[in-house]
Amino acid sequence: MNIYLAALLKVVGVLAFVLGNAFILIWAERKISGYMQRRYGPLRVGGPAGLLQSAADILKLMAKEDFVPGGADLWLWWLAPAVALVPAVLVYLVLPIGRSFVLQNLSIGLVFFASVTSFTLIGIFMAGWGSNNKYSLLGAMRAGAQLFSYEIPLILSTIGVVMLTGSLTLQRIVAAQANVWFVVPQIVGFLVFYVASLAELNRTPFDLAEAESELIAGYFTEYSGIRWAMFAVAEYSNLFTTSALAVTLFLGGWRPLPLLAFIPGWVWFVLKTYVLVFVGIWIRWTLPRVRIDQLMDLGWKFLFPVSVANVLVTALVLAVR
Amino acid sequence: MEAQGGAPAVVERDGRRLMKINMGPQHPSTHGVLRLIVTLDGEVVVGVEPDIGFLHRNFEKIVEGWSYPGIVPFSDRNDYLGAITNEVAVCLAIERLAQIEVPPRAVYLRVLFCELQRILSHILFYGTFGLDLGAFSPFMYAFREREWGYTLMEKATGARMLYAYNRIGGLRNDLPDEWFADLEKFLVFMERQAWPEYMGLLIENEIFRERTIGVGKLTPEQAIAWGASGPVLRSTGVAWDLRKAAPYLGYERFEFDVPVGKNGDTYDSAMVRMLEIKESIRIIRQVLKMLPDGPVLARVRPNLRPRAGEYYSRVESPRGEVGVYLVSDGSARPYRLKWRAPSFCHLQLVPAMGGGGKVADLIAAVGSLDVIMGEVDR
Amino acid sequence: MALWDRVWQTGKSMVVGHAITMREMLHKPVTVRYPEEKPPFERGSRSVPVLKVNEESGRLNCVSCGLCERACPPSCIEITQAMDEKGRKKPWPETFQLDLSHCMVCNLCVEACPFDALEMADVVELGSYQVQDLILQKGQLAEIWKTSRALRVAGGERL
Numbered sequence: 001m002n003i004y005l006a007a008l009l010k011v012v013g014v015l016a017f018v019l020g021n022a023f024i025l026i027w028a029e030r031k032i033s034g035y036m037q038r039r040y041g042p043l044r045v046g047g048p049a050g051l052l053q054s055a056a057d058i059l060k061l062m063a064k065e066d067f068v069p070g071g072a073d074l075w076l077w078w079l080a081p082a083v084a085l086v087p088a089v090l091v092y093l094v095l096p097i098g099r100s101f102v103l104q105n106l107s108i109g110l111v112f113f114a115s116v117t118s119f120t121l122i123g124i125f126m127a128g129w130g131s132n133n134k135y136s137l138l139g140a141m142r143a144g145a146q147l148f149s150y151e152i153p154l155i156l157s158t159i160g161v162v163m164l165t166g167s168l169t170l171q172r173i174v175a176a177q178a179n180v181w182f183v184v185p186q187i188v189g190f191l192v193f194y195v196a197s198l199a200e201l202n203r204t205p206f207d208l209a210e211a212e213s214e215l216i217a218g219y220f221t222e223y224s225g226i227r228w229a230m231f232a233v234a235e236y237s238n239l240f241t242t243s244a245l246a247v248t249l250f251l252g253g254w255r256p257l258p259l260l261a262f263i264p265g266w267v268w269f270v271l272k273t274y275v276l277v278f279v280g281i282w283i284r285w286t287l288p289r290v291r292i293d294q295l296m297d298l299g300w301k302f303l304f305p306v307s308v309a310n311v312l313v314t315a316l317v318l319a320v321r
Numbered sequence: 322m323e324a325q326g327g328a329p330a331v332v333e334r335d336g337r338r339l340m341k342i343n344m345g346p347q348h349p350s351t352h353g354v355l356r357l358i359v360t361l362d363g364e365v366v367v368g369v370e371p372d373i374g375f376l377h378r379n380f381e382k383i384v385e386g387w388s389y390p391g392i393v394p395f396s397d398r399n400d401y402l403g404a405i406t407n408e409v410a411v412c413l414a415i416e417r418l419a420q421i422e423v424p425p426r427a428v429y430l431r432v433l434f435c436e437l438q439r440i441l442s443h444i445l446f447y448g449t450f451g452l453d454l455g456a457f458s459p460f461m462y463a464f465r466e467r468e469w470g471y472t473l474m475e476k477a478t479g480a481r482m483l484y485a486y487n488r489i490g491g492l493r494n495d496l497p498d499e500w501f502a503d504l505e506k507f508l509v510f511m512e513r514q515a516w517p518e519y520m521g522l523l524i525e526n527e528i529f530r531e532r533t534i535g536v537g538k539l540t541p542e543q544a545i546a547w548g549a550s551g552p553v554l555r556s557t558g559v560a561w562d563l564r565k566a567a568p569y570l571g572y573e574r575f576e577f578d579v580p581v582g583k584n585g586d587t588y589d590s591a592m593v594r595m596l597e598i599k600e601s602i603r604i605i606r607q608v609l610k611m612l613p614d615g616p617v618l619a620r621v622r623p624n625l626r627p628r629a630g631e632y633y634s635r636v637e638s639p640r641g642e643v644g645v646y647l648v649s650d651g652s653a654r655p656y657r658l659k660w661r662a663p664s665f666c667h668l669q670l671v672p673a674m675g676g677g678g679k680v681a682d683l684i685a686a687v688g689s690l691d692v693i694m695g696e697v698d699r
Numbered sequence: 700m701a702l703w704d705r706v707w708q709t710g711k712s713m714v715v716g717h718a719i720t721m722r723e724m725l726h727k728p729v730t731v732r733y734p735e736e737k738p739p740f741e742r743g744s745r746s747v748p749v750l751k752v753n754e755e756s757g758r759l760n761c762v763s764c765g766l767c768e769r770a771c772p773p774s775c776i777e778i779t780q781a782m783d784e785k786g787r788k789k790p791w792p793e794t795f796q797l798d799l800s801h802c803m804v805c806n807l808c809v810e811a812c813p814f815d816a817l818e819m820a821d822v823v824e825l826g827s828y829q830v831q832d833l834i835l836q837k838g839q840l841a842e843i844w845k846t847s848r849a850l851r852v853a854g855g856e857r858l
């Protein structure tokens with residue numbers, strides 16, 4: 001009984017966090033992009049800062065017609081948003097939020113993370129194929145090529161960290177950063193990881209799957225209402241979790257900065273994650289988009305060899321020591 | 322997959338299955354209502370067919386029933402980002418046929434406004450081109466300066482976009498003195514802050530260079546053969562600028578360079594426009610120094626009847642050669658007015674520039690042409 | 700070392716670009732929050748030709764001469780002359796109707812009017828869901844003149 005209750009609590013907690021977090025992130029993205037472009041962003045709903053804008057949007061989206069395009073593959077069409085959202089929620093399981101605050105301390109945390117996030121691709125592909133729209137199909141094809149090829153440098157770049165720690169457990173990886181964060185010995189790994197994760201997240205400069213000046217909205221062109229909202233929530237949730245993983249692997253997880261240890265670990269964790277999220281938003285509103293072949297070139301001809309070299313150098317250094 | 326009526330979604334050619342896809346008329350990057358029928362082989366563009374006519378307003382026929390003064394404000398609506406140059410083109414044709422002497426102050430002010438218009442149009446080009454390539458912030462920054470410039474225009478002419486400022490025989494009104502101080506502030510801002518910012522944020526960005534260098538290439542022969550003009554032609558290295566080649570409004574009095582590109586790709590075409598902003602600022606500075614005093618409007622009979630004849634006036638608009646071919650039969654209404662729109666000619670280049678590239682290259686190519694559908698469809 | 704150059708170039712342009720967006724972020728927004736605050740109209744902004752009311756007599760300046768009607772290129776002004784019972788013409792318009800839906804705000808009617816009866820007002824919030832609402836009668840035009848700033852700029856004068 002107790003296990004089930006605990007499991008239920010965890011699920012509800014995670015879901016609430018995912019939603020709330022997506023609210024905050026969407027609001028933050030709009031606000032930050034606004035100020036970056038000398039605008040205000042949302043202003044009217046919920047006080048002068050527009051805090052409740054996301055809530056209002058969700059309400060609006062729920063009230064909208066659930067539009068189904070003619071000739072859609074109904075099963076794929078209906079399931080796609082759910083398939084995209086589920087992995088986004090699942091990965092919260094293994095995030096080490098505080099010193100002893102992790103929902104499930106899996107021994108293969110990192111592998112779990114990598115494998116679950118690659119499910120997102122299936123959701124995107126289902127959406128693109130099921131919509132019976134050529135733009136959606138193009139977007140899904142792009143997403144397929146992109147997510148598939150960036151998975152490899154993403155995982156390779158974390159191997160350096162795993163080698164330094166000797167464990168796949170995320171808690172242990174954080175514990176191993178007691179003296180120095182891994183971003184220092186693994187700076188190359190960190191950069192590769194960050195670039196690859198931007199590509200995994202479909203964000204500018206790698207937002208080819210939903211490139212609005214080319215493909216209108218890519219794979220979710222035909223989606224509207226609450227299904228569209230599920231894609232959006234999944235996207236922002238992924239933004240948070242991927243940044244959180246970067247923090248865990250390279251930026252010391254919940255470890256505080258020296259002299260500021262009185263602030264609890266989970267605050268540090270969330271804070272660092274939000275800083276990375278901010279960097280992601282900053283990049284998005286600065287750079288133009290790359291082209292599909294350049295994206296492939298960057299992934300296979302640059303990031304892949306660099307991450308392999310990083311692994312080799314790490315191995316060499318470890319062997320010499 | 323089946324298309325919903327109309328052409329088949331998939332066509333077979335040389336044993337490959339190609340996909341026909343409609344870009345526009347409602348599409349985020351078609352600059353108005355342009356429809357491109359694109360044939361795709363995966364990501365590769367095999368064929369493009371521009372389809373126009375969605376913004377047709379029957380300009381050329383309507384003005385045959387109007388008396389001359391009304392044509393000038395209506396011509397604003399053709400190339401709505403280069404309204405002043407349109408007006409000047411019409412006015413030059415009518416004034417020539419009616420043998421009206423325009424006061425010198427009005428001529429200088431026309432030069433000033435043409436150049437200011439060129440700056441504003443190129444600013445917007447920079448913004449929308451960035452948008453086509455997926456960068457959103459440059460668009461917003463471009464609009465910030467553009468709003469400032471349009472406020473200047475509003476102060477001078479009373480309207481922000483469709484000015485109706487030129488009259489046959491000069492300009493509608495003279496300018497207040499403080500206006501010139503405001504203009505100077507704007508120019509200084511453009512030079513010192515906005516221009517370097519544009520370069521740093523977008524034009525010199527490595528991703529932007531990757532996306533544009535070598536994309537949508539044109540040879541000078543191609544460009545000339547298809548009737549390209551303006552920055553598109555100059556990007557291929559042909560230094561053809563009507564302000565130098567066939568000076569009107571006394572452009573020969575001013576000192577300026579004609580920036581040209583080398584490769585005729587989209588990068589050069591963007592770069593040419595960026596450099597033209599600087600040249601326009603230079604010209605405006607000279608105008609401000611040389612500006613004579615005096616009236617700005619010649620006395621013109623209200624019921625204007627130019628002598629019978631024909632004249633082709635052409636000016637260098639921000640997009641290229643705007644030409645007005647005017648035939649008068651001596652009555653109060655034109656017998657025929659033909660509008661030569663640069664964007665119309667440039668659209669023919671889309672298959673040559675976009676074919677063979679990726680979808681993204683096609684978007685970049687169309688963006689770099691800076692077409693205004695208002696003047697294509699007229 | 701072409702690769703190294705590329706990496707260096709890329710890195711440099713990225714840093715410059717991000718520095719620019721960050722610098723802009725630290726400045727105040729330039730947005731004018733429209734319904735709450737309105738941008739000022741410049742002197743001489745024009746949006747709709749309106750009928751001027753004589754301050755002393757309280758009547759329209761217009762004498763119904765029809766010159767503006769003829770000057771208007773898209774023919775959006777329609778005037779009928781006022782008549783008394785005996786069929787004699789009276790110097791004011793019976794109806795003066797302006798079809799705002801195809802007025803192109805060109806100022807030609809104002810320039811044509813010899814009696815200083817038309818001016819350009821600077822109201823813009825005239826939008827409506829019905830085209831009929833955009834056909835303004837003389838009473839409405841005079842009302843707009845009274846409640847907004849209107850200006851007559853015609854033929855080469857200094858603004």
Ligand code: SF4
Pocket residue numbers: 748770771772773774775776797801802803804805806807808809
């Ligand atoms: S502003 Fe121009 S279009 Fe409008 S009523 Fe006057 S003359 Fe006609």
Ligand code: SF4
Pocket residue numbers: 760761762763764765766767768778811812813814815816817
């Ligand atoms: S030109 Fe002036 S006076 Fe004559 S009808 Fe028009 S508004 Fe009235």
